[in-house]
Amino acid sequence: MTTIGRATGDIAELSTRMRTFIDEEVIPAERALAAEDAAATAALDELRGRAKELGLWALGHPAEVGGGGVPFLDFVYLNEIIGRSEFGQLAVGSVSMQDTLMLYRHGTEEQRARWIPPIVSGETxxxxxxxxxxxxxxxxxxxxxxxxxxxxxxxxxxxxxxxxxxxxxxxxxxxxxxxxxxxxxxxxxxxxxxxxxxxxxxxxxxxxxxxxxxxxxxxxxxxxxxxxxxxxxGERGRGFAVAQDRLGAGRIFHCMRWLGQAQRAYELMCERANTRFAHGSLLAEKGEIQRYIAESAAYIHAHRLMTLDAARAMDAGEDYRIRVGLIKFWGARMLHNVIDRAIQVHGALGLTADTPLERMYRQARYARVYDGPDEVHRMSTARRLLRDPGAAPWK
CATH class of the missing domain: 2.40.110.10 (Butyryl-CoA Dehydrogenase, subunit A, domain 2)
Known part of the structure; x- marks a missing residue:
């Protein structure tokens, strides 16, 4: 049984291999991938080929349509690792997973046969x-x-x-x-x-x-x-049901990828603090920097546990709406704040393209808008809680 805090069994071994691929092959290629030119396309194609060789391609897509068939809750753990790089989901074929699942659940046989195979293979x-x-x-x-x-x-x-x-x-x-x-x-x-x-x-x-x-x-x-x-x-007039089915799991996937980004920013912040000397001591010895480190660790850990709990509820068929609403606005703020602190610790360097932080910061700002702005998630979640205070996740 998978615990709320740690992946176990086969998924732990798969997570280790995914971490090696993301950290040792995808992240070193980020500068080339960010160029968005012919060389970037070639670099991405090479990474996709490597992911397929390593058995890391399209893992969350249903096995019935050619995917890896990794169960939902297990894939949530993998998405945390994939998210360490902005390009991770493109490299391992998970960027299209929400749409594959949407077609798989709501599409006709003809629609599934036409579109799912080329999506899973990465052709389209x-x-x-x-x-x-x-x-x-x-x-x-x-x-x-x-x-x-x-x-x-x-x-x-x-x-x-x-x-x-x-x-x-x-x-x-x-x-x-x-x-x-x-x-x-x-x-x-x-x-x-x-x-x-x-x-x-x-x-x-x-x-x-x-x-x-x-x-x-x-x-x-x-x-x-x-x-x-x-x-x-899907059914005529039922577009919102189709969309919500797609977005529910999608928001959990987003939140787990954000964890990967936040953890990487945290690691960069710690490395900088432990090596940068200024005003008579290392940054790591200064109280304000120590506060950044401790608060960032707390935000990341809290968001991880909240997100895994939301994934567990969805996987168990429970009403997950309050949990997903909470993690969407909490996670977006967590991501923004952790990356913002990491930039501050890096000083002027953090504003440059010499670190991944400036690109990560832009993605963090997007996170507070897409798939529903923070204000709407707070409002809708509060309304549900006010109607039924007993529906709070800790009850």
């Missing part, structure tokens, strides 16, 4: 079109993109942005309003699979974000995009 990537610039992304019931069913064909018109990875994707799961305005707001939107080479599906631009230009976040316009009625993913 999926993307998701939910957020729109004209409406608040924190309230998905406001989705304005529309899809009309005419003679067995969906005709889609709309405007999306922050459609991550769509330029490299084979298809985009577009969330569009398919029901009348009078329909209940949580039963008005459907998920529709749109191949990215469909006429009318236009990638407008890569959106510059926090000094990252080009980024992997894109603006997309859909103008009279036509796809077969059979491209509906």
């Amino acid at each position: 990537l999926p993307s998701v079109g939910m957020t729109e610039p004209e409406v608040a992304g924190s309230d998905p019931t406001l989705v304005a993109t529309r899809a009309e069913l005419v003679d067995d064909t969906w005709i889609i018109n709309g405007h999306k942005w922050f459609t991550t990875g769509v330029a490299q994707a084979g298809y985009c799961t577009v969330f569009a309003r398919t029901e009348p305005d009078s329909a209940p707001r949580h039963s008005a939107v459907s998920a529709i699979i749109v191949p990215t080479d469909t006429p009318g599906f236009e990638i407008v631009r890569s959106i510059p974000t926090m000094g990252h230009d080009p980024s992997d976040h894109y603006e997309v316009r859909l103008t009279n995009v036509r796809v077969p009625a059979a491209n509906l993913l």
Whole structure:
């Protein structure tokens, strides 16, 4: 039995091998991968090949579709290690796992047969079109993109942005309003699979974000995009159920990857403190730096236990919503604060590309917005707790 704090058995051995691959092969390649040029593509392809050779590829994808079939709770432990590098999930084929699981659970046999094999093998990537610039992304019931069913064909018109990875994707799961305005707001939107080479599906631009230009976040316009009625993913009007099924596990995966990033930033902070001499002593001997170290360790450990508990609840079929809400906003803040302290200990060096910290800091700031901003998770979690104080995780 896997304990809440430590992976045991086969997963412990697999975790050791994953740690070696991430630390000794992926992390040393980060500078080349960050260049986002032809050499970066070649470096990533080489890492993917190595992951397959080492038996580390697509481990969390279902075995029935060619994945490693690692159980959910076991994969949570692996994701902590994969997250040590920003490029880890690309190197080991886990970046597409949420979409594989979404298709596996909600797709038709035809949809699964067409899209899952190339996703699991790494030949193509999926993307998701939910957020729109004209409406608040924190309230998905406001989705304005529309899809009309005419003679067995969906005709889609709309405007999306922050459609991550769509330029490299084979298809985009577009969330569009398919029901009348009078329909209940949580039963008005459907998920529709749109191949990215469909006429009318236009990638407008890569959106510059926090000094990252080009980024992997894109603006997309859909103008009279036509796809077969059979491209509906899940039930009509049940798009939010499909999305939530994807996001629940996805938020746990995010939170575990954040642990990997935070742990790496913590290690860099300790190394710097133990080697940097200033104002008469090592930084490690100064009380304020010791506070940074101790508080960071406490934040990381607390977040790890909270996240593993949320994963356990989900794996056991319990109501996990409060736990996931807590770890989403707590983890994003933890990640931001630990990396921020690590940068401060490095001083001017921490602001440069000579360490991974400046790229990690940008990712940490994104974390407080994507998959629901911190404010929304705090609000929704508080409402659930106020309705039933006995639902607190420690009860």
